[in-house]
Structure formats: structure tokens, C-alpha cells
Amino acid sequence: MRPSGHVPLTVGGEVRSAADAVARAKSPRFRAAYVHVPFCRHKCHYCDFYSFVDDQDRGEAFVRRLEEELAAAGSFLREPLETVFVGGGTPTMLPPVLLERMLRAIRRELPLRPDVEWTVEANPETVSEEIAATLVACGVTRVSLGAQSFDPALLAALERHHDPASVPRAVARLRSAGIRELNLDLIFGIPGSTLVQWREDLSRAIDLGPDHLSAYGLVYEPNTPLTVKLRKGMVTRLDEEIEAEQSIHAVDALAEAGYARYEISNWAKPGCECQHNLLYWENADWWAFGPSGSAHADGVRWKNVPRLSDWLEDGPFSPVQDVECLGEDTRAGEAFMLGLRLMRGIGRSRVTELLAMGERGGERAQAIKRHETTGLLVWRDDRLQLTARGLMVADSVLAELV
Numbered sequence: 001m002r003p004s005g006h007v008p009l010t011v012g013g014e015v016r017s018a019a020d021a022v023a024r025a026k027s028p029r030f031r032a033a034y035v036h037v038p039f040c041r042h043k044c045h046y047c048d049f050y051s052f053v054d055d056q057d058r059g060e061a062f063v064r065r066l067e068e069e070l071a072a073a074g075s076f077l078r079e080p081l082e083t084v085f086v087g088g089g090t091p092t093m094l095p096p097v098l099l100e101r102m103l104r105a106i107r108r109e110l111p112l113r114p115d116v117e118w119t120v121e122a123n124p125e126t127v128s129e130e131i132a133a134t135l136v137a138c139g140v141t142r143v144s145l146g147a148q149s150f151d152p153a154l155l156a157a158l159e160r161h162h163d164p165a166s167v168p169r170a171v172a173r174l175r176s177a178g179i180r181e182l183n184l185d186l187i188f189g190i191p192g193s194t195l196v197q198w199r200e201d202l203s204r205a206i207d208l209g210p211d212h213l214s215a216y217g218l219v220y221e222p223n224t225p226l227t228v229k230l231r232k233g234m235v236t237r238l239d240e241e242i243e244a245e246q247s248i249h250a251v252d253a254l255a256e257a258g259y260a261r262y263e264i265s266n267w268a269k270p271g272c273e274c275q276h277n278l279l280y281w282e283n284a285d286w287w288a289f290g291p292s293g294s295a296h297a298d299g300v301r302w303k304n305v306p307r308l309s310d311w312l313e314d315g316p317f318s319p320v321q322d323v324e325c326l327g328e329d330t331r332a333g334e335a336f337m338l339g340l341r342l343m344r345g346i347g348r349s350r351v352t353e354l355l356a357m358g359e360r361g362g363e364r365a366q367a368i369k370r371h372e373t374t375g376l377l378v379w380r381d382d383r384l385q386l387t388a389r390g391l392m393v394a395d396s397v398l399a400e401l402v
């Protein structure tokens with residue numbers, strides 16, 4: 001559902017580039033940067049991120065074009081950034097010399113806080129000793145590894161082609177190179193999986209001692225090959241009850257292992273929450289580099305054009321599409337949707353402020369009251385939060401508040 005109150009940004013001239021979009025924001029305060037590297041070794045059939053197997057060897061052209069925008073954007077980013085996230089795609093698939101050139105350009109051109117949290121996403125099989133050393137030498141502090149499962153049959157069901165043994169190997173290489181924080185991504189709800197397999201996956205992940213764990217239920221995104229297979233009956237969705245049991249087991253096992261759940265799908269050791277994602281959930285301002293990256297500045301939102309060839313052609317700022325100037329009502333709805341994903345929820349004074357914004361405050365206040373009665377929302381320590389039951393049906397509760 002698209003929230004009401006969004007206004008397509010067409011007033012007063014065309015918005016063609018990221019710089020035009022930023023110029024529309026009243027008082028942007030960029031706290032983070034996202035860099036999208038679109039290359040992958042294989043396109044997994046459940047994935048709807050913009051990524052592809054590049055048969056034209058455009059890694060160098062990509063990095064050169066990125067350097068241009070990093071240099072140009074530096075003058076807009078006056079305050080040192082708190083976080084940088086290099087995602088994709090598979091950033092660590094760039095040859096080490098290009099990976100290093102990209103990371104050095106980020107460090108050279110963007111103002112970064114001395115204690116910046118700097119994450120790079122990696123697929124386990126791409127983490128060689130040389131890649132691990134390059135990340136550390138350039139200032140990367142955190143690596144997010146796409147483990148997904150340790151069961152070869154489930155990896156095959158996801159069309160992930162890495163060997164499960166590559167995960168502990170990557171963890172050991174990253175730790176010995178000096179990476180401070182490690183995240184492992186896991187997926188549950190995979191067709192054909194069982195509770196026993198999921199227990200094993202979680203326990204193998206925990207045994208590797210990551211600082212942070214993300215556990216997502218498999219999503220059938222529209223227009224992915226997996227969803228087409230589901231429609232054609234070539235794939236059977238996992239039974240809802242088994243998926244719910246897997247989700248409940250994650251909550252129990254991770255708590256027992258000393259990980260605090262701080263967001264619906266994210267757990268961390270104390271002090272190791274992903275600051276970059278927290279900035280997203282707090283609706284902060286961030287600049288996005290690279291094709292298909294989405295950015296936000298003080299109520300103006302845009303997306304860089306997704307096709308690499310289009311993105312390469314224009315510069316120095318990314319050509320953009322889907323530019324929106326968010327109305328008060330949409331901003332309030334999104335603040336509820338994002339803030340309630342966090343276990344700490346939203347403070348009472350902020351809830352009051354959000355209910356006063358836009359035309360749907362009355363409806364939202366009623367929905368909150370109703371869900372307090374049904375036991376899905378609760379006021380705890382003067383903060384509005386989803387209850388344990390509310391977390392199980394979070395999407396439908398949040399849809400009413402958005």
C-alpha cells in the first residue's frame with residue numbers, strides 16, 4: 001500500500017539528478033552514505049535487488065564514475081558522516097585493486113567521523129585473505145556476510161552457490177585481518193526446510209561468535225523468478241506453522257546465546273547494533289551512490305536510475321527517478337512504521353507529535369487504542385512498543401498506522 005500524502009515532485013523544474021533532489025530539501029542533514037555495487041557472480045532467484053552478472057567487465061568504469069560523484073557530493077556533506085554502508089550486489093566481487101580504489105575514494109572524498117561505522121557486504125566465497133586485508137587497510141570496521149544457511153540442500157533451494165565451509169573460513173580471515181564487527185545474515189522459511197534444520201543453522205551461526213545476526217523470513221518479492229516458480233507450482237511455500245515455529249525458535253535461541261533483539265529481524269551483542277540501519281529506522285538523511293541506490297533528505301526521497309549503462313552515462317551526480325516530496329501525513333505514517341520495528345518503540349512525546357501531523361492522526365490514535373486492547377501494542381516505560389504477539393503480526397499492525 002502506498003501511504004497517502006505523497007506528492008510527486010514536479011513543481012518548479014525538473015529533478016534530474018541527486019543534486020537537484022537535494023536542492024529541494026529544506027534543511028538536509030546527511031548522517032550516512034550508502035554505496036550500491038551492482039555486480040554478482042550469479043543472480044539468486046529470490047533476489048529483487050538491482051544486481052547482475054556483468055559480462056562486459058565494467059568494474060573499472062563503475063569505480064571511475066563513482067569517484068566522480070563522491071568528489072562532487074563531498075561539498076554537500078558538511079558534517080562528518082556517522083556511518084557508511086557499501087552493499088549490493090556483492091561489493092567484494094570487485095577485483096582487490098578496484099575494491100581498494102573505491103574504498104580509498106570513499107575515505108578521501110567523504111567527511112567521516114573518526115569513529116565511523118563502515119560496513120561492507122560480502123558473500124563468504126569472495127573473502128580471500130587479500131580482500132580481508134584490503135578492507136581493514138582502507139578503514140572498514142564491519143562486514144556483513146550473507147551466510148543464509150549452512151545446509152547445502154537449502155542453499156541450493158535459494159540458488160546460493162557457496163559451500164557452507166566458506167562461512168567459517170571467511171569469518172576467520174576477517175577476524176584475523178582485524179575486522180572489529182561481523183554480521184551474519186540467515187534466512188528461514190525456505191521451501192522444504194524443517195525446524196530441526198533451522199535449529200542447526202542458528203547453532204552453527206552462533207558458534208562462529210558474530211557480533212550481530214540478521215534472521216529474515218524468505219520473502220516472495222513480486223517479479224522474481226522464485227515468485228514465478230511459486231505461481232507455476234514449481235515451488236511449494238513452507239507451511240506457515242513451521243515458519244512461525246522457526247521464527248519463535250530464533251527469538252529463544254538468540255536470547256539464550258546473549259544476543260538482544262533490537263529490531264524485528266535483527267539481534268546484536270551489547271553495543272553492536274548496526275548504527276547504519278538504526279539511522280534508516282530513525283528516518284535520518286542519507287546520500288546514496290551507485291545505480292538503484294535510494295536516498296532521503298528531509299522529506300525528499302529519490303532513487304538513482306537502476307540500469308548501470310544509464311547511470312554510467314550521466315554525471316557527476318546520479319541521474320534519478322521516483323522523486324517524492326513527502327507530505328506531513330506520509331512522514332508521520334513512515335515514522336510509526338519504522339520506529340515500531342525497533343524493540344524500544346517510540347517515546348510518548350514523539351507519538352503525540354506524530355499524531356498531530358497530517359490528516360490521519362485521529363485514525364491512527366484509534367488504531368493504537370484498538371491494538372492496546374487486542375494486546376498487540378503496549379505502553380512500556382512511557383514508550384509505545386509492539387508486544388511479543390504484535391511482533392508476530394507486525395506487518396498488519398504497521399500497515400494500519402502507516
Ligand code: SF4
Nearest residue numbers: 040043044047088089
Ligand atoms: S548474492 Fe545477494 S545481491 Fe547477489 S543475487 Fe544473490 S541475493 Fe542478490
